[in-house]
Amino acid sequence: MAAYTYKKKFLKLANTRLIEAELYNYTNNKAFLKNMEESNQRYQEWMGTDPAYQGFVSTTVILEVSRRIAAVDRLLEILKNSEEDKKIELIQMKYFDCSYTDEGIAKKLYVDKSTVYRWRREIITMLGEMLGMIMEA
Numbered sequence: 714m715a716a717y718t719y720k721k722k723f724l725k726l727a728n729t730r731l732i733e734a735e736l737y738n739y740t741n742n743k744a745f746l747k748n749m750e751e752s753n754q755r756y757q758e759w760m761g762t763d764p765a766y767q768g769f770v771s772t773t774v775i776l777e778v779s780r781r782i783a784a785v786d787r788l789l790e791i792l793k794n795s796e797e798d799k800k801i802e803l804i805q806m807k808y809f810d811c812s813y814t815d816e817g818i819a820k821k822l823y824v825d826k827s828t829v830y831r832w833r834r835e836i837i838t839m840l841g842e843m844l845g846m847i848m849e850a
Contacts, residue, residue, distance in 0.1 A: 736808035
Protein backbone atom coordinates (compact mmCIF):
# COMPACT_ATOMS: atom_id res chain seq x y z
CA MET A 714 0.00 0.00 0.00
CA ALA A 715 1.83 3.02 -1.28
CA ALA A 716 -0.09 5.85 0.42
CA TYR A 717 -0.45 4.12 3.76
CA THR A 718 2.20 2.04 5.46
CA TYR A 719 0.80 -1.22 6.78
CA LYS A 720 2.04 -1.99 10.29
CA LYS A 721 1.64 -5.27 12.07
CA LYS A 722 -0.98 -4.68 14.76
CA PHE A 723 -2.71 -6.73 17.38
CA LEU A 724 -6.45 -6.78 16.85
CA LYS A 725 -8.72 -8.34 19.40
CA LEU A 726 -11.83 -9.96 17.95
CA ALA A 727 -14.07 -7.46 19.74
CA ASN A 728 -12.17 -4.57 18.14
CA THR A 729 -12.38 -6.21 14.74
CA ARG A 730 -16.16 -6.56 15.04
CA LEU A 731 -16.53 -2.97 16.31
CA ILE A 732 -14.44 -1.59 13.43
CA GLU A 733 -16.37 -3.68 10.91
CA ALA A 734 -19.61 -2.35 12.40
CA GLU A 735 -18.46 1.17 11.46
CA LEU A 736 -18.15 0.03 7.85
CA TYR A 737 -21.48 -1.83 7.86
CA ASN A 738 -23.24 1.22 9.37
CA TYR A 739 -21.50 3.89 7.28
CA THR A 740 -24.46 4.71 5.02
CA ASN A 741 -26.91 4.56 7.93
CA ASN A 742 -24.66 6.84 9.99
CA LYS A 743 -24.54 9.39 7.17
CA ALA A 744 -28.36 9.42 6.99
CA PHE A 745 -28.63 9.59 10.79
CA LEU A 746 -26.21 12.51 10.95
CA LYS A 747 -28.08 14.45 8.27
CA ASN A 748 -31.42 13.88 10.00
CA MET A 749 -30.10 14.83 13.44
CA GLU A 750 -28.45 18.01 12.19
CA GLU A 751 -31.72 19.03 10.49
CA SER A 752 -33.75 18.15 13.60
CA ASN A 753 -31.40 20.13 15.84
CA GLN A 754 -31.62 23.11 13.52
CA ARG A 755 -35.44 23.01 13.49
CA TYR A 756 -35.52 22.58 17.28
CA GLN A 757 -33.13 25.49 17.78
CA GLU A 758 -35.22 27.71 15.49
CA TRP A 759 -38.33 26.74 17.46
CA MET A 760 -36.66 27.37 20.86
CA GLY A 761 -35.01 30.61 19.74
CA THR A 762 -31.72 31.65 21.30
CA ASP A 763 -32.49 30.36 24.78
CA PRO A 764 -29.17 30.07 26.68
CA ALA A 765 -30.50 26.91 28.32
CA TYR A 766 -30.74 25.22 24.90
CA GLN A 767 -29.12 21.81 25.22
CA GLY A 768 -29.84 20.53 21.73
CA PHE A 769 -32.33 17.93 20.61
CA VAL A 770 -29.62 15.33 20.25
CA SER A 771 -26.44 15.58 22.23
CA THR A 772 -23.76 17.51 20.38
CA THR A 773 -21.34 14.85 21.61
CA VAL A 774 -23.27 12.16 19.71
CA ILE A 775 -23.26 14.24 16.54
CA LEU A 776 -19.53 14.93 16.86
CA GLU A 777 -18.73 11.24 17.44
CA VAL A 778 -20.80 10.06 14.47
CA SER A 779 -19.15 12.79 12.35
CA ARG A 780 -15.70 11.61 13.46
CA ARG A 781 -16.48 8.01 12.50
CA ILE A 782 -17.91 9.01 9.12
CA ALA A 783 -14.83 11.16 8.46
CA ALA A 784 -12.55 8.21 9.27
CA VAL A 785 -14.31 5.98 6.72
CA ASP A 786 -14.22 8.83 4.19
CA ARG A 787 -10.45 9.18 4.78
CA LEU A 788 -9.99 5.43 4.35
CA LEU A 789 -11.84 5.49 1.03
CA GLU A 790 -9.83 8.52 -0.11
CA ILE A 791 -6.52 6.83 0.78
CA LEU A 792 -7.51 3.70 -1.14
CA LYS A 793 -8.69 5.77 -4.11
CA ASN A 794 -5.45 7.79 -4.19
CA SER A 795 -3.32 4.65 -3.99
CA GLU A 796 -5.33 3.17 -6.87
CA GLU A 797 -6.48 0.16 -4.89
CA ASP A 798 -9.80 -0.10 -6.71
CA LYS A 799 -10.37 -3.74 -5.83
CA LYS A 800 -10.21 -2.93 -2.11
CA ILE A 801 -12.79 -0.20 -2.63
CA GLU A 802 -14.96 -2.74 -4.48
CA LEU A 803 -14.49 -5.17 -1.59
CA ILE A 804 -15.72 -2.50 0.87
CA GLN A 805 -18.68 -1.71 -1.37
CA MET A 806 -19.71 -5.36 -1.80
CA LYS A 807 -19.06 -6.57 1.76
CA TYR A 808 -19.97 -3.61 3.94
CA PHE A 809 -22.12 -1.14 2.01
CA ASP A 810 -24.21 -3.45 -0.19
CA CYS A 811 -23.89 -6.60 1.97
CA SER A 812 -24.47 -8.47 -1.26
CA TYR A 813 -21.64 -11.02 -1.34
CA THR A 814 -19.93 -13.58 0.86
CA ASP A 815 -16.13 -13.53 1.10
CA GLU A 816 -16.02 -16.34 -1.46
CA GLY A 817 -18.37 -14.43 -3.77
CA ILE A 818 -16.22 -11.31 -3.46
CA ALA A 819 -13.11 -13.34 -4.34
CA LYS A 820 -14.78 -14.72 -7.47
CA LYS A 821 -16.14 -11.32 -8.51
CA LEU A 822 -12.73 -9.62 -8.08
CA TYR A 823 -10.80 -12.56 -9.62
CA VAL A 824 -8.60 -13.05 -6.55
CA ASP A 825 -8.05 -15.86 -4.08
CA LYS A 826 -10.17 -15.99 -0.92
CA SER A 827 -7.02 -15.55 1.18
CA THR A 828 -6.39 -12.26 -0.65
CA VAL A 829 -9.87 -11.08 0.34
CA TYR A 830 -9.12 -11.96 3.97
CA ARG A 831 -5.76 -10.14 3.83
CA TRP A 832 -7.28 -7.04 2.25
CA ARG A 833 -10.10 -7.10 4.79
CA ARG A 834 -7.57 -7.31 7.65
CA GLU A 835 -5.58 -4.40 6.15
CA ILE A 836 -8.75 -2.29 5.75
CA ILE A 837 -9.84 -3.00 9.32
CA THR A 838 -6.36 -2.16 10.63
CA MET A 839 -6.23 1.11 8.72
CA LEU A 840 -9.67 2.18 9.91
CA GLY A 841 -8.92 1.02 13.46
CA GLU A 842 -5.83 3.23 13.53
CA MET A 843 -7.83 6.19 12.25
CA LEU A 844 -10.47 5.65 14.94
CA GLY A 845 -7.88 5.09 17.69
CA MET A 846 -9.05 1.54 18.39
CA ILE A 847 -5.84 -0.34 17.62
CA MET A 848 -3.31 -1.38 20.26
CA GLU A 849 0.37 -1.78 19.35
CA ALA A 850 1.57 -5.38 19.50
